[in-house]
Amino acid sequence: MANRSGAAQRPNGQTQGKICQFKLVLLGESAVGKSSLVLRFVKGQFHEYQESTIGAAFLTQTICLDDTTVKFEIWDTAGQERYHSLAPMYYRGAQAAIVVYDITNQDTFGRAKTWVKELQRQASPNIVIALAGNKQDLANKRMVEYEEAQTYADENGLLFMETSAKTAMNVNDIFLAIAKKLPKNEQNAGQTGNNAQGRRLTEGDTGPKTAGNCCK
Amino acid sequence: MTIEMTLPLLKDPQMQFGAITFFAKQHQGDTCGSNGLPLTPNSIIIVGRAQILKTIKNPYLCNYLDIIRGKHERTIVVSQYCGTPLINFIEKRPFSVDEIKRIAYQTLEGLKVLHQRKMIHRTLSNENILLQANGDVKLFNYGLFHMSDMGSLVSFPVLQVLYTAPEVYLNGLSSSYSDPKMDIWSLGICLAELALNKVLWSSLKLGQKIRKVTTLLQVDTSIFEKIAREHNCYEQYLELPEDLKDLIEECLNIYPNKRPACDKLIENPCFADFKVKPTKTISKICEPFQIFTIHELYHLWQLAGGDVFQELKKQGLIRSSPPVLSVPSLVLIEGTILGQERNPSTLYDPRIVQMPLDSLYQRFAHIPFPVFYPLIHCKSEIIAKFDPPPYDATGLPLIIKERDPEYQLHRVILLRRLLHGYPFTKDLIFEEANKDIPPFLRGEIWATLLNIKANYDIEYLRIDKFTHTTTDRQIEVDIPRCHQYNELLSSTEGHKKLKRILKAWVCQNSHYVYWQGLDSLTAPFLFLNFNDEAKAFACLSAFVPKFLHNFFLKDNSAVIEEYLCKFSQLIAFHDPHLANHLYEINFYPQLFAIPWFLTLFSHVFPLYKILHLWDKLLLCDSSFPIHIGLSVLTQLRDRLLTSGFNECILLFSDLPEVDIEKCVMLSMATFKITPKSITSRLHENEMFHKKTELDITGIGLEELKKERCSRISVNDVVRLVRSDFEGVVLVDIRNHTVFSRCSVVGSINIPFSSVSFSENVIENVGAQASTIKSKGDKVLVVIGDEETDLERFPEFLLQCNISKVCVLHGGFNTLLPITPTILTSTISI
């Protein structure tokens, strides 16, 4: 809306070499800070009064990892339970997911666990899942212990970090950690800007079939 | 005969206003509320709380007109200001007993209104009781205590030292003590000053004055008498009539609970001569009729260039100091700022700046009086001769019209009169709204366009807005993210109101559920009716069934999917080129248009754009939003056509500047020329879209999804053939034999089986290719029957970039029973 502006800040510059594209989806209860994390990662900004997300929003960001350029195509989804029916449309075929909860609210952690279960059941089998405990700057109002979340993440093979979209703490790091963990074999290397990207979202295509073709 | 100019009406001595200014309390450093969000600035809370003051209309109270925020928590209050403070007359001229009684009575009437609204004046004094030329009084600046939330939002004490009741001091100035009786004491002091014609304790210093007031608590005889003696006015005191003395004595009772309330004092027999019969007010969309209001005057004054800020600057009330002087001495790492305190004496400025009206008078000097009677249609020749020439603004851009004071004067005058006639003037309002809607009356006009009933307020009162529900958390996290750049919507008052309206809506619509986005949808109504929550609710409640029927069902996927299909089809109908491109890159409306239609763009555009968009939407029907969607795409067409999937979707994640006036024009244009059935839906509200067997019915979602070109109803085809034959091309794709037996007059035959679909070239249709290629903007109706494939051929035309292709719903046979017939020859069935 009116207050979205400002130049994009890239965490890393572009380099030559291998280019990989990955589709990443953000899931989690409403108002935990999904959109804020994306905004911080993509534009380096934070809005106290970030508008709620309806349906989903799409953004991209590119980071460099050694000699590889990793381009994230990010789907930021609506958090309200009701929009749940739309979620498969966005996580289908995703190679990575960040499941976000708010460390000051226990319920959102419970909801995050449900999302993890759903992803493990329904999404591509090789999907990289990261758990983000957001609003770390409000640690004095903490309701979810770090250890509790860490244990849960370990048990389920998830990346885990506490983040703050407000102070930028761990925001780039969590995306970077995901990029490191994603397979960057020949199959995934290729050019960006391919028109076929959108096709992976359509109902007819199923995740596994197209999961590997993100970079042709 | 001369025709009076309007000036006497505008120059009414009571049609004057002024401004005061003060600073709200500043929050310390970077503090957060319990929800982790930054604290709302106190000046915004004040703006929200002060809105209700604008609705107070009473002959003895100055009207509040506006509350404006400046930098650094500066707050400016604009209000009616006319007459002279009583203090200016004391010791200068005598007051008759009757005059004092009349002042007492009218002040009490004013206070009564405040107390009924649970507001306390707190600063009543002879400085803010204004005497009018006709002898009436008006209270000024009575809302400060209310807007500052009993003084808690400002860092100066809200009181008039000498007039403040002793119990206020005893309770401590920062306590939340609030008893309307304190105003009665202040009235007592005011009246004592008048009766003795003496400015009390004028030579004392501030601290001494406070001590004076508190020592009155120890007086065990008459307080009034004691005051009189202290001022050497005992003689005068004795001469006063008993009833006046008693009245003042009653007011100055040191026990608040023994001091009478307004209602009781007003009944005092000494006021018998001044009572005015109360007039009945009837609840209506509009308030009781006045030829011209001060609110209108203020609005026009602003349009004509009036600027409260500038006036305050001119008078020295606002001074800008070089920024270097406001640099703090020390900033701690966690954000606490030290050494930048404001000089306490500048926090509240007691001066009042009268706003100059001369340039407005000049501007309107040529406007004749009859302008105020735009509804008189039968006139004598003589009167008609003096009629003002109509003010012509047609063709001017909307933005210019909205800022033209003279045009707005005409509009506001006309439309307010029509609003008074609602519901009988409904059609006339609609007609005028079609031209444009004056922003000043937008809230009321929208309510009438939505057919709001007169008892809307009672209905709202009855709804449970407080019981906790499972939706509460979602509503609570959405409200602080909803149009928060707007002062009203980001104020505490705004949050509370929005929450109540949403809860009421959820409670009232048990078949629906709260979907994120409903908050944005409610925002424009709340913004326009900030002081009338019930009306905002009524508008929302009427709006949803008309434009978003079944969009808020728990499972709304069928409704939304259908809507999005229709959107795709409309793009194909008007812009096949764009439609083909978007189709090829898999850029589906599902990915970007859900927030557009679910919130009717209220989640994607800022408020001022939504208002203009909805001005037109309210005149149309539930298909209009699809046209708006198309117009947005059309504006971005060039970029979309040259972009791939990623660039397109990014474009919509960050919707670029969209010219809303262009948007409105484009969508009105396509809305008008598109046959209604092209956008008709299964899930339309039947209340607004009556259907017959000649309309399109019964198309399931699965079927619809396969069709890239829309269907058209028999009704529309017949209408086109009969009334606009030049605007339509009928392509009959049945085989030649049946075509020659019977067909629509003037239709052309391209047998389905004769066309090769191998490549997308229009020449493949054979001899008729040129007719189709040169058809221009005509609607192309494909007519087939059960034997023909009704998807392949129209899609082929679409792929050849032929515009306005649609398919006759039901095929050729539906045309047979039409009478009078549009067929070449009839066959017996």
Ligand SMILES: Nc1nc2c(ncn2[C@@H]2O[C@H](COP(=O)(O)OP(=O)(O)O)[C@@H](O)[C@H]2O)c(=O)[nH]1
């Ligand atoms: N203090 C704090 N607030 C945050 C943080 N991230 C988001 N918020 C706030 O939380 C609210 C919801 O954020 P949003 O990104 O809209 O959440 P979403 O619904 O998950 O997309 C907004 O008011 C943000 O300003 C954070 O790291 N710290």
Ligand SMILES: [Mg+2]
């Ligand atoms: Mg969001």
